[in-house]
Amino acid sequence: MFAMVCCLYVHAQSEQTGAANGPMTMTGCIAEKNGKYMMMTKNHPEGIQLVGSQDMSSQVGHRVSATGMMRRMDHPASEAMSSNKDAAPTMEMRVTSMKMMSEQCDASE
Secondary structure, three states: OHHHHHHHHHHHHOOEEEOOOOOEEEEEEEEEEOOEEEEEOOOOOOOEEEEOOOOOHHHOOOEEEEEEEEEEOOOOHHHHOOOOOOOOOOEEEEEEEEEEEEOOOOOOO
């Protein structure tokens, strides 16, 4: 059990940095889905919904690094357990800062 928890922790740290209850930084591709801005990553193919005062429309299709507070979103169990790539996101980031890393994006990174 310890080995599994340890491996999950190391895997999560490769994509995001920050304290569990504080701001964290993640890098991924910005997409727009149903009027909402999402950060797509290999570990979050359903996307992490981004909210904040920044104009994110200019970052769609770009690889960015975003910093903010993460929270789990509440969804009905049937929706959250879907393996469909169009499933609703289960995480939300309240973005406090965003920096473009590249104008091109490959969500598989």
